[in-house]
Amino acid sequence: MRYLPHTQEDITAMLQVTGNKSLEDLFSGIPESCRMTNDWQLPEPKTEWELNDHMQAIAQTMKVDQNFKVLIGAGSYHHHIPETVKALMSRSEFLTAYTPYQPEMAQGTLQGIFEYQTLTARLLGMDVVNASMYDGASALAEALLMGLRIGKKKTKVAVSAAIHPHYRATAAAYLCPTEFELIELPYLEDGRTDLSGLSDLEDVAAVALQSPNFFGVIEDLTGAGQVIHDQQALFITCFSEPLAYGLLKKPGDCGADIVCGEGQSFGLSRSFGGPGLGMFGCKQPFTRNLPGRLVGETTDLDGKRGYVLTLATREQHIRREKATSNICSNQGICAMTAGMYMASLGGTGLRELSRLNYDKTQYLKNALVARGARLFFEAPTFNEFVVEFPQDFQPAHQRLLEQNIVAGLELGGLYPKLKGRYLFGITETTSRQDMDKVADEVQS
Amino acid sequence: MKNRVGTSGLILDEPLLWEKGKKGRKGMSIPHSDVPSSPLDEELIGAPVDFPDLSEVDVVRHYTRLSQWNFGVDSGMYPLGSCTMKYNPKINEKQAATPQFAAAHPMLDDQYSQGVLQIMYELQNHLADITGLDAVSLQPAAGAHGELTGMLIFNAYHQGHHSKRTKILIPDTAHGTNPASAALCGYRSIPVKSNENGMLDASDVSELMDEETAGIMITNPNTLGLFEGQVRQIAEIVHAKGGLVYGDGANMNAVLGVADMKKCGVDVLHLNLHKTFSTPHGGGGPGAGPVCVTKELEPFLPVPRAYKDGDLYRLELDRKESIGRVHGFHGNFGVLVRAYSYILSMGAEGLLRASQLAVLNANYIREQLKDVFHLPYPQPCMHECVFSDQLQKDYKVTTLDMAKRLIDYGFHPPTIYFPLIVHGAIMIEPTETECKEDIDQFIATMKEIAREAREEPDKVRNAPQLSKVRRLDEVHAARCPCLIGTCTPPEQ
Numbered sequence: 054m055r056y057l058p059h060t061q062e063d064i065t066a067m068l069q070v071t072g073n074k075s076l077e078d079l080f081s082g083i084p085e086s087c088r089m090t091n092d093w094q095l096p097e098p099k100t101e102w103e104l105n106d107h108m109q110a111i112a113q114t115m116k117v118d119q120n121f122k123v124l125i126g127a128g129s130y131h132h133h134i135p136e137t138v139k140a141l142m143s144r145s146e147f148l149t150a151y152t153p154y155q156p157e158m159a160q161g162t163l164q165g166i167f168e169y170q171t172l173t174a175r176l177l178g179m180d181v182v183n184a185s186m187y188d189g190a191s192a193l194a195e196a197l198l199m200g201l202r203i204g205k206k207k208t209k210v211a212v213s214a215a216i217h218p219h220y221r222a223t224a225a226a227y228l229c230p231t232e233f234e235l236i237e238l239p240y241l242e243d244g245r246t247d248l249s250g251l252s253d254l255e256d257v258a259a260v261a262l263q264s265p266n267f268f269g270v271i272e273d274l275t276g277a278g279q280v281i282h283d284q285q286a287l288f289i290t291c292f293s294e295p296l297a298y299g300l301l302k303k304p305g306d307c308g309a310d311i312v313c314g315e316g317q318s319f320g321l322s323r324s325f326g327g328p329g330l331g332m333f334g335c336k337q338p339f340t341r342n343l344p345g346r347l348v349g350e351t352t353d354l355d356g357k358r359g360y361v362l363t364l365a366t367r368e369q370h371i372r373r374e375k376a377t378s379n380i381c382s383n384q385g386i387c388a389m390t391a392g393m394y395m396a397s398l399g400g401t402g403l404r405e406l407s408r409l410n411y412d413k414t415q416y417l418k419n420a421l422v423a424r425g426a427r428l429f430f431e432a433p434t435f436n437e438f439v440v441e442f443p444q445d446f447q448p449a450h451q452r453l454l455e456q457n458i459v460a461g462l463e464l465g466g467l468y469p470k471l472k473g474r475y476l477f478g479i480t481e482t483t484s485r486q487d488m489d490k491v492a493d494e495v496q497s
Numbered sequence: 498m499k500n501r502v503g504t505s506g507l508i509l510d511e512p513l514l515w516e517k518g519k520k521g522r523k524g525m526s527i528p529h530s531d532v533p534s535s536p537l538d539e540e541l542i543g544a545p546v547d548f549p550d551l552s553e554v555d556v557v558r559h560y561t562r563l564s565q566w567n568f569g570v571d572s573g574m575y576p577l578g579s580c581t582m583k584y585n586p587k588i589n590e591k592q593a594a595t596p597q598f599a600a601a602h603p604m605l606d607d608q609y610s611q612g613v614l615q616i617m618y619e620l621q622n623h624l625a626d627i628t629g630l631d632a633v634s635l636q637p638a639a640g641a642h643g644e645l646t647g648m649l650i651f652n653a654y655h656q657g658h659h660s661k662r663t664k665i666l667i668p669d670t671a672h673g674t675n676p677a678s679a680a681l682c683g684y685r686s687i688p689v690k691s692n693e694n695g696m697l698d699a700s701d702v703s704e705l706m707d708e709e710t711a712g713i714m715i716t717n718p719n720t721l722g723l724f725e726g727q728v729r730q731i732a733e734i735v736h737a738k739g740g741l742v743y744g745d746g747a748n749m750n751a752v753l754g755v756a757d758m759k760k761c762g763v764d765v766l767h768l769n770l771h772k773t774f775s776t777p778h779g780g781g782g783p784g785a786g787p788v789c790v791t792k793e794l795e796p797f798l799p800v801p802r803a804y805k806d807g808d809l810y811r812l813e814l815d816r817k818e819s820i821g822r823v824h825g826f827h828g829n830f831g832v833l834v835r836a837y838s839y840i841l842s843m844g845a846e847g848l849l850r851a852s853q854l855a856v857l858n859a860n861y862i863r864e865q866l867k868d869v870f871h872l873p874y875p876q877p878c879m880h881e882c883v884f885s886d887q888l889q890k891d892y893k894v895t896t897l898d899m900a901k902r903l904i905d906y907g908f909h910p911p912t913i914y915f916p917l918i919v920h921g922a923i924m925i926e927p928t929e930t931e932c933k934e935d936i937d938q939f940i941a942t943m944k945e946i947a948r949e950a951r952e953e954p955d956k957v958r959n960a961p962q963l964s965k966v967r968r969l970d971e972v973h974a975a976r977c978p979c980l981i982g983t984c985t986p987p988e989q
Contacts, residue, residue, distance in 0.1 A: 054847045056584055056775075058932035059854050067933060071860040071877070076853040079860060080755050082724050082877065089757040093626040098844030101588050107841065111616060112597040117609040119600035127604045128825055135525040137553055141560040149569030149585050150780040151577055155910050157901065157964040161567035162780035165560070168514045171982040175547050181980050184781065187638035190825030198681075219825045226799070226821035227645075230652040230682040271541055302543035315825065324593075325613045326603030326826020327638065328783035340978065346781065350982075351974035359966040363974040369641070369677035370915075374686045379677035382639035382771065385781025393560055396514050397524035399550035406527050408534070415535035433538060462604055485531040 054098065122487045123459040124417075126437045126478025127267070128189065128217050128293040129326055130318045133482055135397055138320045142390040152346075152382065156361045162385065163360035167348045169392035176298050176395070176403075177312045178305020179334030183345040185388040186331025186380065189315025190223035193261060193291050195333065195344045195378055196313040197224055200259025200287045201233055202342050202377065207258035211236040211286075213246035215266035217293055218467045244270035244430025244439070248280045259311070261289040264304070265297050268476065269414075269437025270430050278308025287311060294318055295332065297435040299398075299407030311335045320394030321387055330387040341367060344378030406481060410436045413488070414479040420492035429474050437478045439464065439471065442495060446475060449494035460491050502573060502938070503907030505963045511562040513982055518549035524556040566965045567780070568909055574935050578881045578912035578924025579672070579720055581750045581772030583851075586842065589775070589835035598834060603826040607811045613830065614810035617803035620837045624787055627840075627848065628746070628766055629757035632795035634802055635787045636828040640747055643767025643786030644678035644714075647743050649820040650765055650790065650797045651711045652682050657797075657818065660739060662711035668697055670721055670916045675714045675745060684711055691918065695721040695874040699730040712740035717761065718748045720916040720924070721874055722859060722881035724756070732762020741765065741794075749773045750928065751856055751880035754849030758789070765790050774836035785832040799823050854929035855880040858936055862925055865940045869947040873919050881926035885919050894950035894957050896921040901968065902949065902960035906942045 059067075064076065073079050099107060117123065123131060142148070146161060153159030166184045173182040186192040197210045210228075212221055214237050221237070228235050236254065241247045246262050260281045264272035274290060281288045290304040292314035298304070304312045316330035317323070335343060341364065349363035369376040398406060414436045418428060421440055429439040440461070442449075453460040465472030479488070551559070569575070575582035593599075601613045621633040637643035648665075655662045665684040667675050669691055676686040687705055692698045702713065713735050717725045725731070732742045744758050744766035750773040758766050770776050771784035778784065790798060800819045801812035843851065856879050863872065863882035871887035886896040900910035900923070912924040927936055949956050961967065 054843065054850065056586060056843075056930055057847070057850060057854055058930065059857075063933040064854075064857065067857050067861045071857065071864050073857075073860070076857060079853065079856045079877070080724075080752075082726060082879075083752070083756055084726055084729065086729055087756050087761045089629060089754055089760075091626070091629060091757065093623075093754075093845045095623060095626065095845045096841065098847050099841045101842075104588060104592070104838060104842055108592045108595060108838070111612040112595045113612070114615065115597040115601065115610060115612040117602070117605055119596040121600075123600075123602045123605070125602055125604055129603050131600070131602075133526075133528075135553075137524070137557055141557065141564075143590070144561070144564040145571035145585075145777075146564040146567040146569050147780055148777045149571045150567050151575065151580050151582060151778045152781045154577070154912075155900070155904065156969050157904055157961050157966055158568040158909060159566075159780065160965050161563035161565065164511075164513070164566075165563050166781070167980075167982065170980060172514070172548055174981045187642060187783075187829075188825045191638070191642070191823065217825070219822055222822040223825065226649060226823055227681070229820065230649060232683075298543065299546060300537070300543065301541055303546075306543065322594075322599040322831075323602050324599050325601040325610070325830040326828075327824070328829040328831050329825070340980070347978075347980050349974040350979040351970045353966040353969050355967055357966055359969045361969050361971050361974050363971065363980075364978060366975070369673040371673070372677075373673045374676035374680040376673070376677040376680075379641045379645055379674050379681055380639070381641045381672075381674050382769075382778070382782040382784040384638075384779075384783045386777075386779025387783060389780065392514075393556065394525075395548055396551055396556050396559070397553070398548065399518070399523055400546050400548040401521060401550050402523045402525060402527060403546055403548055409527065409530055411537060412530060412532050412535050416532035419535075433541060459602075459605065459609075481528055 117459060121457045121459055122483060124477050124479060124483060125459060125462045127462050127476060128315060129323045130294060130480055131323060131482050132318050132480050134320050134322065138390060138393045138397060141393050142386060147389055148386060153362060160359060163348050165389045165392055167350065167360050169388045170348060172392060172395040173332055174334055176295060177334050178303030179312055180337035181340050182334035183343050183347050185383040186333050186345055187384060188327065188329040188331045189293050190220040192313035192331035192333050193220045194224040194227035196289045196311045197259060197261060199311060199342050199344060200289060203287060203339060204258025207256045208232060209234045209236055209254060209257045210259045211238050211257055212261045213238050213263060215240040215246055215268055216261065216263040216291060217267045243432040244268045245272050245432050248277055251280060251284055257284055257286045259287040259289050261291060263291045265294060265435040268430055268439045269434035270432045271301060271435060274304055274307035282308065294436060296407050296410060299403035300411055310339065316391045319391035321390055328384055328387050330384050330391055342377055345380050345383060409481045413483055416485065417477060417479055417488040420488060421495060424492050424495040426495055436480060437476060439474050439476050441474050453491060453494055456490060458487055458490060501906060503905050503963055508965050509562045511559055514559060515549040515982060518551040518555055520550050522550040522552045524551045524553045573907055574931055574939055575909040576911050576925045576927045577909060578926040579747055581926060581928055583775055583928040584930040585775050585777040586839060589838040592838040593831045593834040611810055614803050616834060616837050618805055618810050620833055621803060623840050624768060624789055627753060628789045629759040630766060630789035631792040632798060633787055633789045634798040635833055636799045636824045637767065637786035637788055638824055638829050639782060639784035640767055640769040640786040641674040641678055642823060643788045644674055645681055646788045646799060646823050647765040647767060648678050648682040650794055651741050653797045653820050654741060654794060655711055662709055664710040666702065666705055666710060666713040669918050670719045671714060671716055672747065695723050697725050697727060697731060699727045699734060702731045703734045706734055706738050706740060708738050710740055712742055714743040714745060716745035716747060718751045718879040721883050722878035724879055728761045747772060748880060751852055753852040754845060755852060759791060764794055770832055770836040775839045776832045776835040783829045783832055785829045851929045858927040858929060858931055862927060862936060862940060866943055869944050881924055883919055884923040886921035889950045892950050892954045894954050896923050898957045899946050902946045902957045904961035905963045908939055908942060
């Protein structure tokens with residue numbers, strides 16, 4: 054095996070030093086009753102050639118492959134990834150390092166994450182952003198727990214029903230063993246969250262909204278923030294499409310106290326939903342309640358600028374059961390990648406790309422409406438929207454599949470009330486031609 | 498010392514991103530618009546985001562220079578205890594980047610995503626085989642996430658048995674994530690002291706275990722690199738009181754093909770694919786922390802999971818007793834592909850060999866350094882060995898000093914000051930992918946550092962000297978946190 058460097062001669066010499074008769078002898082401390090005796094159903098070891106063939110054969114069974122136009126976002130977006138980002142994030146000095154416990158040997162990771170924290174904070178309008186969480190869903194769960202920590206004796210948190218259903222499910226799983234109550238706020242006819250029930254609730258530590266929400270609808274964050282703060286609750290916003298903030302108001306400017314979400318759009322492939330990137334930030338007063346790692350700036354013995362992991366007294370390896378979270382490994386290289394992507398876009402490019410995503414989406418919306426479809430929600434949207442067709446869209450969906458287009462996600466599985474309606478997701482990678490093909494199918 | 502690896506070289510400095518660039522530059526290609534521009538309510542539009550504008554070359558040089566300040570497994574030996582920094586095969590990167598997998602959308606019907614589901618299904622089966630357990634969820638994104646999933650399963654199981662449990666037993670050698678994960682499920686940690694041999698005594702567990710205790714979390718081999726020989730008896734005690742046994746599989750690299758976790762009495766076990774199964778750790782992540790359970794606990798595993806229905810691979814979306822979801826989609830799928838490739842490349846024989854050589858390397862180091870450094874638990878170890886700085890104390894040289902001195906010699910330091918029960922711990926895990934010559938070089942270096950501690954202690958105390966920065970002021974970093982780049986740049 055090429056990864057194992059030991060020759061028989063090495064093994065013999067080393068066993069002599071350790072005083073063992075054989076390699077098996079090294080395990081004499083393991084009781085017989087604990088031993089593995091089952092035969093594994095593993096195939097014979099594959100050479101590099103055989104592995105390539107095997108994986109290619111599996112890849113060929115993907116009916117929807119990279120040649121398809123998948124007009125679905127729903128938390129996983131197809132954006133163009135520059136070659137530079139792929140090449141730079143693949144540098145093995147970044148990729149094959151561990152968490153930067155020895156800062157003198159990890160200044161590359163540390164400065165890169167510090168830059169990621171800074172750019173993300175600027176994007177979201179937050180004072181502090183951590184070094185990453187696992188994904189948008191677990192980030193929301195952690196944000197709600199953080200809200201409850203800050204809310205001290207309060208026992209409830211409320212989340213909008215227009216938050217990604219998987220994020221809500223994850224939050225529910227995290228909160229299940231606790232005494233805390235998770236309340237769902239309905240959405241209004243225009244697709245925004247209905248906050249009117251909030252005033253009847255007591256003891257609410259935090260309220261979470263997603264914007265753009267699962268339906269692509271841009272929430273009135275400023276208005277919501279006022280209502281939520283009037284209830285003495287913390288305002289959490291989440292997102293699955295960070296590109297939106299290249300065009301829309303930053304959640305921090307709308308009064309959000311904690312912002313969390315999924316950063317996959319920034320340079321990461323869809324990869325069947327992972328690895329993604331949990332982005333997580335807050336306003337300054339809550340810094341010491343943050344979950345996860347933080348990189349901070351400092352100086353070395355010579356006064357030279359450098360970076361270290363800091364405020365570790367919040368974390369599990371120091372605080373153990375009193376830690377703000379149990380998270381240890383995060384999504385390090387994904388955060389680096391997002392930093393590279395944001396650096397490549399720049400402020401000018403970010404606005405241009407966001408605008409392009411918005412314009413393309415509006416084009417498909419208008420084209421579908423012109424063919425007799427109806428926008429299910431009236432509120433403005435970013436790069437996703439829900440549409441209702443004059444007749445059953447399933448046959449058209451099928452015909453479009455044959456033209457290598459996946460035309461939206463039918464919502465009945467996630468929202469039974471929305472059965473038959475479709476959620477479309479459009480990015481800069483969707484061409485006008487493909488959108489016209491979809492619109493033409495509605496007409497026919 | 499001859500042939501020293503660590504030498505000084507030209508290090509290029511590089512400012513922060515926003516200290517370079519010029520408004521109007523762009524570092525990536527954005528397609529021309531083929532649609533008309535649409536109006537958007539001015540009320541919704543935000544102020545421009547203050548990102549620096551950089552050219553493609555600016556970005557490439559920036560990150561290339563940063564990368565040169567980093568040290569990875571590809572740079573050299575990285576004996577970071579409990580982290581299993583083995584070589585990360587390049588071929589696995591290629592498999593994860595296969596265009597069909599990279600483009601796979603997680604919300605499509607099963608029939609369109611057969612390939613990725615096949616990989617999940619087969620990996621679930623391989624991991625069940627390898628651990629001896631019956632069923633697997635690939636959803637947890639890291640080890641601690643697996644622990645949390647395990648604790649959620651404990652909670653669901655006990656609730657199903659209408660049994661209110663408030664405590665959990667955790668050995669004093671455990672990783673900090675164990676008590677933190679248990680606390681998320683409302684369990685109070687009850688520490689179990691290890692005995693004079695660094696191991697758990699069944700009698701201690703017996704005294705602490707009661708019907709208000711959900712179970713025990715055991716890392717095996719433990720963080721001293723020792724196999725918990727009484728694990729079966731302990732499991733019997735815990736089971737007799739209605740409790741469950743959690744296995745922290747962080748150290749599975751020691752016992753592949755040797756120990757059967759089910760036979761050890763483990764009910765739930767997480768694996769760290771970024772340790773044992775060679776996926777790169779990315780300077781912090783992503784990892785993957787699949788959870789393996791017994792048949793009895795299978796109903797509680799997170800959904801969805803892959804299964805086979807005739808010739809079709811499918812996702813089981815809903816199961817009544819499931820704890821639900823712990824991740825937005827299917828976990829860190831790209832990491833799963835790498836681990837799957839690794840397992841297929843190694844085969845059963847290769848995995849067993851990996852563990853044997855990992856244990857051989859650790860014992861070889863332990864044997865060669867035991868006269869130079871204090872070895873608090875002198876018995877043979879598994880995949881890692883733990884020394885302390887007790888012998889160097891007389892010269893006022895600490896574990897931290899020696900770790901920093903290793904940097905000057907071109908090695909990544911071991912894990913230090915952990916496990917907590919060893920004062921000044923130096924925890925060395927070489928892994929199986931280090932060859933004898935490199936290990937000999939490491940041993941010679943450690944001996945040289947011990948000599949320096951005796952004869953030239955200042956050299957050690959002032960290390961590192963050859964790295965880009967010298968020791969950093971961590972106290973200042975924590976007292977006056979500067980977490981995003983708004984501080985005034987240092988004077989030019």
